[in-house]
Amino acid sequence: MIRLENVSKVYKTSTRPALENVSVDVGKGEFVFVIGPSGSGKSTFLRLLLREEVPSRGKVFVSNFDVAKLPRRRVPRLRQTIGCVFQDFRLLTNKTVFENVAFALEVIGKPAHTIRKVVPEVLELVGLDGKADRMPRELSGGEQQRVAIARAFVNRPLMLLADEPTGNLDPDTSQDIMLLLERINRTGTTVLMATHDQSIVDSMRRRVVELDFGRVIRDDARGVYGYGH
Amino acid sequence: MRASFVFSEVSTGLRRNVTMTVAMILTTAISLIMFGVGLMVVKAVDLTKDNYLDELEVAVFLTDEISKKDTNCTAQPCASLKQDLELNPAVDTVVFRNQTEAYEVFKKAFKNEPTMLELASPQAIPASLQVRLKSPEQSGAVVKGFSERQGVSLIHDGGETVDRLVDSLRVLRNVTFVGSLVLLLAALLLIANMIQISAYTRRTEVGIMRLVGATRWYTQLPFLLEAMVAGAIGAVLAISGLLSMQVLLPSGFANQLENVVRFPGTFYTAFVISPILLLTAMLISSLVGYVTLRLYVRH
Ligand SMILES: Nc1ncnc2c1ncn2[C@@H]1O[C@H](COP(=O)(O)OP(=O)(O)O)[C@@H](O)[C@H]1O
Numbered sequence: 001m002i003r004l005e006n007v008s009k010v011y012k013t014s015t016r017p018a019l020e021n022v023s024v025d026v027g028k029g030e031f032v033f034v035i036g037p038s039g040s041g042k043s044t045f046l047r048l049l050l051r052e053e054v055p056s057r058g059k060v061f062v063s064n065f066d067v068a069k070l071p072r073r074r075v076p077r078l079r080q081t082i083g084c085v086f087q088d089f090r091l092l093t094n095k096t097v098f099e100n101v102a103f104a105l106e107v108i109g110k111p112a113h114t115i116r117k118v119v120p121e122v123l124e125l126v127g128l129d130g131k132a133d134r135m136p137r138e139l140s141g142g143e144q145q146r147v148a149i150a151r152a153f154v155n156r157p158l159m160l161l162a163d164e165p166t167g168n169l170d171p172d173t174s175q176d177i178m179l180l181l182e183r184i185n186r187t188g189t190t191v192l193m194a195t196h197d198q199s200i201v202d203s204m205r206r207r208v209v210e211l212d213f214g215r216v217i218r219d220d221a222r223g224v225y226g227y228g229h
Numbered sequence: 230m231r232a233s234f235v236f237s238e239v240s241t242g243l244r245r246n247v248t249m250t251v252a253m254i255l256t257t258a259i260s261l262i263m264f265g266v267g268l269m270v271v272k273a274v275d276l277t278k279d280n281y282l283d284e285l286e287v288a289v290f291l292t293d294e295i296s297k298k299d300t301n302c303t304a305q306p307c308a309s310l311k312q313d314l315e316l317n318p319a320v321d322t323v324v325f326r327n328q329t330e331a332y333e334v335f336k337k338a339f340k341n342e343p344t345m346l347e348l349a350s351p352q353a354i355p356a357s358l359q360v361r362l363k364s365p366e367q368s369g370a371v372v373k374g375f376s377e378r379q380g381v382s383l384i385h386d387g388g389e390t391v392d393r394l395v396d397s398l399r400v401l402r403n404v405t406f407v408g409s410l411v412l413l414l415a416a417l418l419l420i421a422n423m424i425q426i427s428a429y430t431r432r433t434e435v436g437i438m439r440l441v442g443a444t445r446w447y448t449q450l451p452f453l454l455e456a457m458v459a460g461a462i463g464a465v466l467a468i469s470g471l472l473s474m475q476v477l478l479p480s481g482f483a484n485q486l487e488n489v490v491r492f493p494g495t496f497y498t499a500f501v502i503s504p505i506l507l508l509t510a511m512l513i514s515s516l517v518g519y520v521t522l523r524l525y526v527r528h
């Protein structure tokens with residue numbers, strides 16, 4: 001599903017590599033935490049999968065795509081197979097919950113009748129049925145992140161990338177979001193989550209890939225945070 | 230692509246930055262009006278030239294002596310002057326006009342100006358040979374040498390007047406073209422600026438579009454259409470401005486001019502100039518839009 005082979009990434013404006021000789025293999029339907037302190041390269045890892053960045057060295061494969069070699073016009077195809085969530089939700093403040101989720105389908109040309117059918121389904125899945133007409137500012141942080149997850153998942157991507165999705169949430173709300181990500185994972189969707197939230201990693205007992213200064217220093221099938229220290 | 234989606238994106242985009250949009254539309258409109266006036270003058274040059282050249286005659290005025298004595302150009306030197314002119318291959322016809330006939334022509338030309346009529350008498354107007362040419366542009370060459378001939382007092386070459394008139398029209402045309410070019414450049418920069426601002430205010434949307442895998446068409450078409458819609462509105466304003474100028478002016482000003490310069494009518498404006506203006510506006514706005522998007526908006 002996801003494979004990185006000896007990937008290094010050096011940003012033009014930086015001397016130290018953001019990732020150095022990283023090799024990771026993630027199978028279909030896996031749930032993987034990418035952990036490490038701030039600046040260790042977690043976000044870079046995820047951006048390489050999305051072709052937001054290209055590796056300086058090494059190869060990146062996502063499902064059938066050779067990501068680094070993908071011609072620009074085919075990048076949208078790759079991204080349609082990936083859902084994304086971020087710490088800051090990135091909702092459109094002038095659109096309702098329904099419109100925010102529908103937006104993801106509209107801009108890839110899905111027909112109106114499909115949108116009318118699948119958006120309510122996914123809102124129910126994330127536990128937001130009944131809040132379709134709210135504006136984002138009328139929702140709590142946890143609810144806003146649910147909208148973002150709904151938007152990421154509405155096109156039924158093969159994998160979901162989450163970059164510190166609980167970074168702005170209190171522990172209880174974070175737990176709810178984790179339950180939701182688990183539920184999405186159980187539908188067969190591969191989930192990759194970057195975080196430095198120790199308690200979440202510890203409570204989930206899932207595969208952990210730990211980065212430090214851009215290197216993989218640990219890859220545990222059922223890890224806890226901080227085990228390697 | 231879903232039309233309703235694109236439409237709503239474009240209309241919110243235009244409304245989001247009303248001042249900018251209005252500035253851009255007005256600049257486009259004014260530059261297009263100037264461009265349109267330039268095109269009208271180009272046409273006016275042609276029409277005026279045709280009009281004058283059709284009626285162009287070279288008048289070879291004869292001395293007082295001939296005017297008084299020789300009323301039908303049978304004596305010398307009038308007869309040989311006439312004959313020599315007729316022998317020139319570039320000359321079409323030569324008509325002798327004696328003082329009485331000349332006075333009639335004068336009365337007709339100034340029938341609305343009684344003071345002029347009072348001043349003139351048949352004796353004051355000389356007889357002339359009215360020369361029509363096969364090709365009016367050659368008037369200068371034909372009459373060359375005749376001004377020194379005996380019996381000739383003055384040669385009035387109508388071609389020179391037309392040349393001077395056409396020259397001043399050309400200056401007018403060049404001035405409007407340069408003016409419209411400068412304004413068009415301003416409009417161009419405003420379009421580019423509008424797109425950049427629009428892209429900035431919409432960066433979250435565009436960011437999400439890119440992440441969920443929208444193609445370049447989807448991310449960039451709204452911007453392009455925004456520029457084109459604004460350009461089209463500018464063109465429509467310019468066209469209605471030109472047409473209403475044309476309809477409203479003739480009551481006073483243009484009637485005076487009509488005797489000297491032939492201007493194209495509203496039909497020409499509506500069916501020749503308008504499409505050119507509209508096309509120019511669309512072409513420029515889409516081109517600038519495309520280039521700006523390439524340079525400033527990451528896909
Ligand atoms: N666009 C960028 N340009 C230059 N350097 C960057 C850029 N993005 C990240 N970096 C650098 O790369 C390293 C890894 O960053 P990042 O992947 O964001 O780490 P994390 O998400 O784990 O905090 C950091 O040293 C950071 O400063």
Ligand SMILES: [Mg+2]
Binds near residue numbers: 042043044163
């Ligand atoms: Mg990060």
